[in-house]
Amino acid sequence: MKFTDGYWLMREGVAASFATWVADARVESDRLTLWGATDRRRGRGATLNSPLMTVECFSPAEGVIGVRSTHHGGLRDRGPHFGLTPEEGHEAKTRADGSTLELTSGPLSLRVDTEEPWRLDFLAEGRVLTSAGKRGTGFATSEGKHHSLTQLSLGVGELVYGLGERFTPFVKNGQTVDVWQADGGTASEQAYKNVPFYLTNRGYGVFVNHPGQVSYEIASEAVGKVQFSVEDQSVEYYVVYGPTPKEILERYTALTGRPALPPAWSFGLWLSTSFTTDYDEQTVNSFVNGMAEREIPLSVFHFDCFWMRAYQWCDFTWDPAVFPDPEGMLTRLKERGLRVTVWINPYIGQKSPLFEEGKRLGHLVHTAEGDVWQWDMWQAGMALVDFSSPEAREWYAEKLRALLRQGVDGFKTDFGERVPTDVVWADGSDPARMHNYYAQLYNETVFQVLKEERGEGEAVVFARSATTGGQQFPVHWGGDCESTFEAMAESLRGGLSLGLGGFGFWSHDIGGFEGVPTPAVFKRWVQFGLLSSHSRLHGSYSYRVPWEYDEEAVDVTRDFTRLKNRLAPYLLRAAEQAGERGTPMMRAMLLEFPDDPSAHTLDRQYMLGENLLVAPVFSEDGEVEYYVPEGDWTHLLTGERVSGPGWRRERYGFDSLPLLARPGSVIPFGAHDDGPEYDWADAVTLRVHAPKDGTEVVTRVPAPGDNEPAVFRTVRDGATLTVTAEGARGRWSVVLAGPDGYAEPVTVAAGANAVTLPV
Template identity: 25%
Template sequence: MPALSYAQNGVGKLTSKPEQKQNVFTFSTEQAKVQLEFCTPEMVRIRTSWDGAFEPDEEYMVVQHIWGPVKVELKKKWGNYILSTDQLQVRVNKEPLTIEIANKAGDILSTETFGQNGGAYKNGKVVGTRKKLMPDEHFFGFGERMDFTDQLGKEVNLNVGRGAQKPHIIGAYNIMEANYAPVPFFMSTRGYGIFLHNPYATRWDMGNSASDSYAFEAQNGELDYYFIYGPGFPAILGQYTTLTGKSPLLPRFAHGLHVGTYSGGTWGHTEHSSTEYVVELVRKYREMGIPIDILHLDSTWRLFGKSGGNGATSYEWRETMKNPQGMFDRLYAMNLNMVGLHIRSRYDNGTSLNLLDQAREKRMVYPEEANKGGFVNFFDDKAVDWWWDNAVMKIASIGAKFLKTDEGSGFGRVPSESNKLGATSPEAQKLHNIFPIAYAKAPYEKFSKYNNMRGMNHTREGYAGIQRYPFIWAGDWPSEWQYFGPVIKAGLNMGLSGVSYWTHNMGGFEHKADPELYIRWVQFGMFSPVAHVFGMDHPGYKEPWNYGEEALANFTKYDKLRYRLIPYIYSSAFQTYKTGVPMMRALVLENQKDVNTYNVEDQYMFGDNMMVCPVTTKAAQTRVVYLPNGQWVDYWTGKTYAGKKHYNIVAPLDQLPLFVKAGAIIPMQEEVQFDDKKPWGDITLDIYPSGKSSYELFEDDGLSEKYKEGNYSTTAITSNVSGGNTTITIGAAKGSYAVPPRNYLIKVRQEKAPVTVQIGDQKLSPANAEQFAKATSNAWYYDQEAKVLWAKGAKTAGETIEFSISQ
């Protein structure tokens, strides 16, 4: 791809008045056609075609192509055209044609009118546009970037894959080049976002080559982008994910712990792999009281085939993996909710199963120019059906319930992990970036139907729209301190790019982890959208008991805390489904006018109310945190801090710095070892009273897709502090899902014991800790040391109860 271009071949001047068809306005110029489609009052699609033809709709990146009517007023002024909605004013300048967009008040958001080089251009096959860089404008998004969060002044290259150079430390593990899940979308602090709707490799000059402008271009295809006005980042993400798809809910149990295993024998040690190892692994988790719900067997479960080796999938069990059917049965008998298997996207021939030969003979592989092909043709429904019936069903029929779809980047380019070059035709290059979406979509949908529950797929690569087939993991980064911080950045950037269900390998992947690094990485992992532990260091494999007693205690502590927080995590996931706002939120997401947040790359909000601040420096006893506007409470000590300030916080090894927003209400369940698929029992509400605040607890069956049809219930919880007194109200459950009767325990952070506590008109009697624990309901207890008030009350779904706390 050539260097970023200036407007060597622009569109020229406007030659006729616009043609209008409903919300679509087409402008003809000397060299091109420019089309503006108003999707909503806040979103306009801008397309430029130098041959006058526009590409047909596609289903991988964009899911909404048809929009309702939008009121657009067209005016001609001084030879230019102004198209206005309730939110935007789009000026189409005549000579040359350039586009300027302002908000309703007339404040310019984006303009191509400056100097000689603004506007759309074409250079050979490359298409792009250059826009003015406005004062104090910063840019966030671009997918799973591990280098920076704020991309102002940077040049960003987006194309699915990772570094291929050797040695690994500057090649395959090059955080500057890492590109597992690029997303051609950014948000500007000026209040807008741009999504470049193009599948080819793209380049973004965000003020790198010139301080007064930024540009983006694609290697080929159409110049087609959506301009989205917020002005807030959450609103921009809401519209972007309406366009590219909202993230569906994973099964409720998938918000617990995911464990990966090489079955006792990673590459080079495959003779040690066995089904018995897998069973004993899960038994050990259960015996040690470490909660777990999901397990996947990575690549050494399968026989490495005759053609592609470890880079392809034979769907045949390795000879050391005795009785896999019995293995699945024993795992499910220990109350695992899902067990899955790792695959790659090529077929291979095994010893007794010749799937590669069969698929080629039946033309079920993607056609290639230089050979017979080997990739599953995930772009063809018949090929997907054949893959499912003849390959995946061999493992699904005996107990596999999901796949880990690895190595989605080798299609249409030189692969990272195999010497088997795949399709390289122009069509394959066009499909390269969207192959990971098709690859994840197929098993997600097939297993959902087969399991009769929500889909789940575990994948590494993605592009715009991958959030529809969650979840994605950050790749195989070594167990070294230098990669810990960049992995956190990857998660922040994914959230800023519309992807919420994201994870990583706790403790890193290759190499034996320093126990301290393992401890710190696990703390972060348990507060990630998906909690996932897996490694290939033989024989440690990132199993928590292999890194010392302190690491085991840390793992158990934070895993149990995560499970207690699942009502909060699950409610946050539903919020993502409704709004597009991710669970893991860079501080800038909700503080885009606070310049202090622009370079905070190792802190994040986890849902609405909790801020997570991982420690990423070896031997650190403290870390600096930035607390945005408001009041913040240290989760461990209860100390309150004023916002919009930096603090140096003490961080013992067993303590992940956590802060809670003043006013927070955090729902928690009782301690459990796995999700039993039943409604939650007693719910604890961890409350940090401050002014008026509220929270909505989401509940449904946890398994089906009925929530999409409205079959769920929400319970509104409010906290109100007035005149030194606090009122906690738990409303009636609203919705069609049957919420059971239960106790609600309120855990109120306050400095002194109350004078009285009552529920409605009933005054509750004080109790000591032992009496409170034994009480079935309607009791209170104040923990003087922890500065916490506990109170308990029974409630049916249709009731509203009110706790009144007088000081």
């Protein structure tokens, strides 16, 4: 929200006050409390008739410093609050040196000089990262509303990223961003997944600890500042130091939660009935049979909305007109090796039998007058499940348990964004704060019942809405996009932006949701989709089976599905890293190449894991322009050597795209391409790419179940390369990439634990 009229004036109707000097300070062993006077005068006369800001400075974890600035502190705390986990045993340190006060947390410090004009400096490694100086700490009133605000400085060349899954330009400088859940598709400034956290290319991130609407002006109102404001009497934010983007995410997700590891089967290909299409068990079987006949491995079948009866979403009951034997159908699908997911949402239409039940039990959101809140948008007379109530959550979970016991394996948790603010919540939560936070309660409820019924490591949702902490409940998908190249690029921007908020797993509708893709769009989107963390064929009113487009689409789908299945050892390790450190599987180039300025603005390519560069093709004629960082890269599909740094413009047929292995990387290929579930270390093939002399590369291959992972160590010593194995099962192979492509594989016999090759 903008408060100023240019540099000098405030907007009409806006009155603002800012901390101008430190009127008093209290220094404790692990925190500072500052009182910021808003009157520019000093002396006793200045203490009358002017506000005083209370500014508390503290540290929840090493490398993280929090600031809470408050105008009036007497408001009742109604919640909700993000669930944060402070670092156990962590204690910050304070220091007073004359007028200089300092709070230090590991490598990060906050410094203030009580004799100078108001300024909070955040420092690391001897340099100032950002500051809250003039107009940096204050509040404003406009149209009877009170806003607490902060301005943090931006340096020359500093770029801002994140704030959730945003489809606007990847670099947020110059944008106004309102963190407020909305069902806005992928072609607007609105977002399904709003996360009040940004990071910059200067070594730090900033998290605003407020679940309600946070309004950002990013180098827009004040071009050298990031301003954020909330309609509240206080605002709390955390500066999170890196210095690298990966380290920023590691610290941020330690505080807000890290992703659970999705089950291995979820990394295979998903096929959906699509949204408004006509379908029954015969239709479903025709799709499954069609994929099998064309040798396209399928892992998951998804039933979208109309598995239930029209007007009755949600009643969690199979439509008997088209699915008279749901238990039998589910058994038959599972006998074919498929997992099954079904669509749900948190709304209860008036025609659903659950409406009267939920009303009677008090599990639906109410108005101030005590009536059930309703409207006709989406479902006729629909109400909203009150997830602020533990009893309502359990009631909803019981409906899902019945489906799981029928044979359903997971849920697509659609919607959760259009949450009213003129309602009363069971736990007394502030409706404005609950608007964004509702998605967290919704997805957590579903995820927990899956864990309880299916066990640890088997829970997976396919969620559209999320906020801070939602990364703990994967997977998330990009929402309603059009079926165009432009929408495909929008989707990628959104996914990369979301990943910079600690969301490790992300997907999108292959081919686009709205409309019908051209064969070219479908085939290029298939490549992109099967080089994403999760891969789902889904549309609105047309089917997304590849033979609906052309025979080449069948070939592309088959080849890239099988490629992804063979990459399972590599992808599952990247998935583990998301849970261990908060690093997403699909990574903006900035994450892997923070020291390369050319990588800082790239949003049409990404790293899949730490070692594979993917540049999707967004053109009808197959032309693609992409950037290659420094070193000798190898095209994974052709073995061609590609040297960087530099830009390349190339043309690709539908059987290929830029897919490059990082210099020095070792990419494990599994022995099976018919699905992602197998023993990934058994008969694994290691592709070794241009290792430097004297380097060692450690490749960890995860193991299913209780098996120990296999660990391979690759060392180059002059003209020889030695690979040693710990925990390899069965035979294994090594393939060297050279200037002329891949060499023939060298196979190591079962039980052998080392091989030496000439380079």
